Amino acid sequence: MRVRDFERLSAEWGWLERCGGAKRGERLNPQDYPTVESLVQTWMQVEEHLRRFLSGLDDDDLARDIAFTIGDGPKESMPLGDLMQHAAVHAVHHRGQVALLLRTLGYVPGNFDLILYLGEKRSVPA
DSSP states (O other): OOHHHHHHHHHHHHHHHHTTSSOOOSOOOGGGOOSHHHHHHHHHHHHHHHHHHHHTOOHHHHHSEEEEOOTTSOOEEEEHHHHHHHHHHHHHHHHHHHHHHHHHTTOOOOOOOHHHHHHHHHHSOO
C-alpha cells in the first residue's frame, strides 16, 4: 500500500464532508489501515457516503457556495455544481496520466472510453 492511496482516500472524504456529506473528521492516518482489506473497506464506506449524498441533491444545492482552501492557499468559495464538474474533469486528467504511464512502461491500455465500458457492462448478464 502506498501513502498516496491514503491521501486520495482522505482527500475524497474531506471534499465530501466539505460539500455537506458524511463527516470525516481529522485527516486520515495511514497507520489506521494496516491491510489492503482495511483500506478497501473504508473506500467502500466512502463510496456509500458519496452515493447517499448525491442522491439527496436537488438543483438548488448545485448553486450553494462551498468554502475551501487548497493546501495553504487563500480561502475560496465556489458553487457545488462547479466543484462537481471540476471533480469529473480532474478524474479525466488522471485517466490520461495513467494511460500515458502505461504506454511509457510498454503496455497498451486499450480503449477505456466510458461509452465502451457502459456497452460492455450492459452486455454482461447479471
